[in-house]
Amino acid sequence: MKIKALTLFFALSCPVTYAAGTVTIYPANQQLTGVERLADLVTHPALAHAWWPAAIISERQATAVAEQQHQTLLAQLRHFAAEESGDDAAAINGLRQQMQAVHVTGRQFVDLDPDWVRVRPRANVPLQGDYSLWTGPQPTTITLMGLVNSPGVKPFVAGRSADEYLDGVDKLSGADRSFAWVIYPDGKTQKAPVAYWNKRHVELTPGSILFVGFKDRLFNSDFNQLNQRILHSLTHRRPD
Template sequence: MKCPNLLLCGLLLIGSTVSQAAVTVSGDVLSPGQFEVKPGARLLDVIKASRPNAESYWLGAAWLHGSLVDKQVRLKAGVLFDLKLLQRVALLDDRNTRATLSARLYEQIERLPVTGREVAVLDPIALEVGFARNALLEDGDRLIYPARPSTVEVWGAVAQPCHVPYSAMQEARDYARQCAILSDAESDYLWLIQPDGQVRRVGVAAWNHQEGAVLAPGSRILVPIKNDDLDSPTPELNQQLAEFLATQPLAEVAP
């Protein structure tokens, strides 16, 4: 059947395309699945529909936003480039353990996906009362509500990534000390990655120790790799490594 009005047909076609926009909500919610959204739909619209469990770990919920994927692809590429560069410079300088660590971190980061995670408060109550930004959604966005973890993960210049049991009010350096920190670690700072994706560098040496560097369950600690004693132009490596780790959502099901 031919359409007698081209403008009307065009609007109908646009309308049918818009109606197919969808956002997926998964994890510890009462009604997981895909939700159709209209232009102007916001976070709270699909959060109310999916009904996150009141006992789920709202602090660690993640919003995976398609428009951030390209930016994070570049972030990951930059981290991988700097790790490869650091490995080569370390080999030239006979720092074999540094080169081995750089190569291992390269492999670990290469395996991690680019998620498009955007830092956001996804606590339904905070959104409803206006304490958090009720941002606009886009087609293909995902919301993940994880189970509450019981550990803190330590990454970076350690023998292997390790999980330390969470202990209330325990400081970051005390978690890190429970893992095998390598001699190629930078000893003055740690990078803290909270479950909501916030990233912060804290001093942990005697001269710069910052009190109150406590973590929530499911946080990650990056023990930075030393890179200021080599002729290697990678001054932002550890910060960008922490920022990329922050894009990784917590597991939907507790391990």
């Protein structure tokens, strides 16, 4: 499994005296002030029933960066669609419409599990600035996205692998028919072999995204980079 590096949004080298953070909790839209450390947040009574594997914490300045990167991605998809024609153009435009519906945030890739944070002092970092936290109950669905004929929310089935979720799903022009990407709720990603010749059991977890991207193009490196840019936006996707 590919593990993304931690984002250094906490002032680990700050002086001993620092301003405590402000955290807005969604979807309740509840604001907590004076949150000094991460443990103070994840052990707050208001979050007693949170399902932490799908929780997302973001920072205000990082959100501005993520939103700009997402707008750049949408412009690139529009550009590539204009350069193609027929089924290829239609497929790219369909993907662009999916990505237009995605709202991104300045996600911070840190472990929010309360038990982990409590027993590991290095994980209990100080909070400074303005943060948003999205959390809620355990999801009961996964989301299928990409170059497929039926994107959208699908029921989560325990034990079902990526290739099984794609059974009966038609892939559009230009799609990778050998691999798909799993984006787990905690932001980790994994490339899953899904063709008959390379199939391997890669399970999703509740709240995961299954993304079918573009197949490799030998003479178009810009096009090949689109998959990574899309994955970046999907790992920074804000819960609806």
